[in-house]
Amino acid sequence: MHIASDASVVLVIVAMFVLMGIGVPIFLAIGMAALGGLWMAFGLHQAMVDFTSFLWQSLNSFELVTIPLFVLAAMLVQESDVGDELFAFARVWVGSTPNGLGVSVIITCAIFAGICGSSPVTAVTIGLIALPALKREGYPDRQRGAMVAAGGTLGILIPPSVPLIIYGVLTQTSIGSLFVATTIPGLMLAAMFAIYVMFFAGSRTRGQSFSWEQRMAALWRAFPVIILPLFIIGSIYFGLITPTETGAVAAVYLLLLGLARRRLTLSKIWRAAMLTALTSAMLLMIFATGSVLARYTALLQVPQRIAEAVGGIPGGPIVVFTGIVVADLILGTFLESGALTILTIPIFFPIATAIGLDPIQFGVMIAVNQEIAQIHPPAGLNLVTVASISDIPLTRMMVSILPYIAIELVMIYALYFFPQLTLWLPSKMVVQ
Amino acid sequence: MPDCKSLAAALTRVTKWFCIAAAVLALLLPLPVVWEVLMDGLGMPPVWVFETTGYTIILLAFAASGYGLHTGYHFKVTLLPDKFPHLAAGLGRFSGALELGFGLVLLFAGIDQVWVDWVQDLRSDTLLEIPQYLPQLAFPIGGLVIGLQGLAHLLNPLAPTPEELGHAYRE
Numbered sequence: 001m002h003i004a005s006d007a008s009v010v011l012v013i014v015a016m017f018v019l020m021g022i023g024v025p026i027f028l029a030i031g032m033a034a035l036g037g038l039w040m041a042f043g044l045h046q047a048m049v050d051f052t053s054f055l056w057q058s059l060n061s062f063e064l065v066t067i068p069l070f071v072l073a074a075m076l077v078q079e080s081d082v083g084d085e086l087f088a089f090a091r092v093w094v095g096s097t098p099n100g101l102g103v104s105v106i107i108t109c110a111i112f113a114g115i116c117g118s119s120p121v122t123a124v125t126i127g128l129i130a131l132p133a134l135k136r137e138g139y140p141d142r143q144r145g146a147m148v149a150a151g152g153t154l155g156i157l158i159p160p161s162v163p164l165i166i167y168g169v170l171t172q173t174s175i176g177s178l179f180v181a182t183t184i185p186g187l188m189l190a191a192m193f194a195i196y197v198m199f200f201a202g203s204r205t206r207g208q209s210f211s212w213e214q215r216m217a218a219l220w221r222a223f224p225v226i227i228l229p230l231f232i233i234g235s236i237y238f239g240l241i242t243p244t245e246t247g248a249v250a251a252v253y254l255l256l257l258g259l260a261r262r263r264l265t266l267s268k269i270w271r272a273a274m275l276t277a278l279t280s281a282m283l284l285m286i287f288a289t290g291s292v293l294a295r296y297t298a299l300l301q302v303p304q305r306i307a308e309a310v311g312g313i314p315g316g317p318i319v320v321f322t323g324i325v326v327a328d329l330i331l332g333t334f335l336e337s338g339a340l341t342i343l344t345i346p347i348f349f350p351i352a353t354a355i356g357l358d359p360i361q362f363g364v365m366i367a368v369n370q371e372i373a374q375i376h377p378p379a380g381l382n383l384v385t386v387a388s389i390s391d392i393p394l395t396r397m398m399v400s401i402l403p404y405i406a407i408e409l410v411m412i413y414a415l416y417f418f419p420q421l422t423l424w425l426p427s428k429m430v431v432q
Numbered sequence: 433m434p435d436c437k438s439l440a441a442a443l444t445r446v447t448k449w450f451c452i453a454a455a456v457l458a459l460l461l462p463l464p465v466v467w468e469v470l471m472d473g474l475g476m477p478p479v480w481v482f483e484t485t486g487y488t489i490i491l492l493a494f495a496a497s498g499y500g501l502h503t504g505y506h507f508k509v510t511l512l513p514d515k516f517p518h519l520a521a522g523l524g525r526f527s528g529a530l531e532l533g534f535g536l537v538l539l540f541a542g543i544d545q546v547w548v549d550w551v552q553d554l555r556s557d558t559l560l561e562i563p564q565y566l567p568q569l570a571f572p573i574g575g576l577v578i579g580l581q582g583l584a585h586l587l588n589p590l591a592p593t594p595e596e597l598g599h600a601y602r603e
Contacts, residue, residue, distance in 0.1 A: 023524075245466075
């Protein structure tokens with residue numbers, strides 16, 4: 001007879017983190033730990049049967065089709081080199097503000113984030129264009145690197161957002177409502193970043209003025225791309241099509257647009273397809289093995305027991321919520337955002353609902369928290385990404401990134417104290 | 433007799449072909465969904481899109497996983513091998529052994545699952561009534577490619593160069 005004890009759960013979790021620590025791929029570390037846990041609980045044969053059965057049940061979901069579709073859209077937009085058009089558009093429209101070029105970077109990231117659901121992809125695409133331009137205008141290394149790394153994080157929050165898709169599937173929360181709910185916080189965050197850059201994070205250069213003729217020309221060039229984020233949010237808000245269908249339409253639109261403008265060649269399309277397959281496989285395998293681990297812990301009632309234990313902590317919901325934020329930040333410094341979502345949400349979600357947070361509100365808060373994790377020193381993914389595509393050492397960005405982290409922390413607690421920031425817009429949706 | 437490196441390269445070529453098949457699926461995936469949007473708009477929603485696209489992503493995930501291990505797309509924490517480069521080969525081999533073990537589990541458990549579906553003639557409870565052994569072939573396929581790539585890592589644990597990665601190289 002096989003007995004599942006508290007010790008076996010601890011062993012499984014410790015083994016998983018040890019495997020991750022020594023460089024085993026995340027999905028494999030989670031999968032081996034889950035398999036080991038099932039083995040200890042039910043024996044090897046039953047563990048193998050349950051393992052494949054749980055994998056199948058977790059992946060067999062139409063909502064998950066959204067992930068490869070939006071990944072494909074992101075890869076196509078990256079291959080189409082639309083970043084320079086967006087950057088030129090932002091530059092002529094907001095470039096006349098103080099530190100105009102820096103503000104343009106944030107605005108470009110925000111628009112690009114409305115097409116691409118990945119934070120590192122946003123940082124790479126915009127960084128490759130913006131970092132040399134910022135250098136030419138005399139922005140210090142530490143400021144331009146932090147600017148792109150922080151702007152890139154908007155990719156997680158502004159829809160489409162891969163971690164929010166995973167969160168939606170895991171918690172049975174409407175992905176459409178989650179996407180719509182991020183609109184106000186996403187725009188607020190972009191505005192706060194832009195204001196910070198305008199007054200505190202630049203070479204203190206006066207902005208460059210552009211004529212209306214130049215502005216309209218830039219708008220004309222960028223218009224086919226700019227309408228895409230509006231289409232994504234608008235179609236979901238008005239209930240025209242589902243998020244999955246939006247992803248498919250966006251991918252086909254970007255493919256046709258790239259071909260029509262001769263920005264996409266067969267080689268580029270093929271590269272986008274390969275990268276989509278590889279990236280989607282990474283995300284889906286983490287989701288699948290993470291779901292097996294979540295089911296194993298659920299069988300032993302671990303999340304419920306943690307939620308009950310946490311409920312008794314003195315200080316009330318705000319202390320518990322702060323605990324979630326801190327734990328998520330620590331883990332997020334080392335983990336990819338999809339892996340972080342799948343590992344933490346089965347534990348955090350029951351706690352969040354127990355302290356009275358709405359599932360949509362909590363999902364958006366987690367997305368903002370993951371944004372911080374992406375730029376959190378010493379090894380936030382976006383910091384590493386910016387360092388790898390530029391001549392800026394990682395250590396040089398570690399102090400200049402702190403104000404952006406502070407802004408995001410302010411946003412998290414604003415979302416906590418003012419739930420209507422996330423809940424108002426979804427409540428007005430045509431189809432919820 | 434081929435040396436370890438060329439044997440590892442041959443195994444990686446096999447996993448790459450499966451990844452190419454997955455890339456084709458990824459490229460085709462939006463088409464049925466867009467078709468569904470169009471037909472839905474005309475009041476004639478197709479019954480097959482919902483189910484087949486779901487199966488497609490499962491196959492895509494497993495088929496691309498082997499080559500994903502080779503290209504480094506499967507996210508991992510590289511702090512230890514980065515700090516202590518002399519440990520990189522040993523850790524790479526250890527990871528390869530785990531990949532091989534995981535692949536074998538998935539392969540045999542997957543074959544078992546497919547066999548049960550075949551013998552019992554299990555079908556989906558939808559209008560299509562698709563035999564379940566077909567989509568569940570994703571498990572043995574995934575097990576095979578993950579296991580083969582694990583074996584390749586045991587033989588050659590060093591990370592590939594950007595030139596070797598070609599289209600799969602990322603910044």
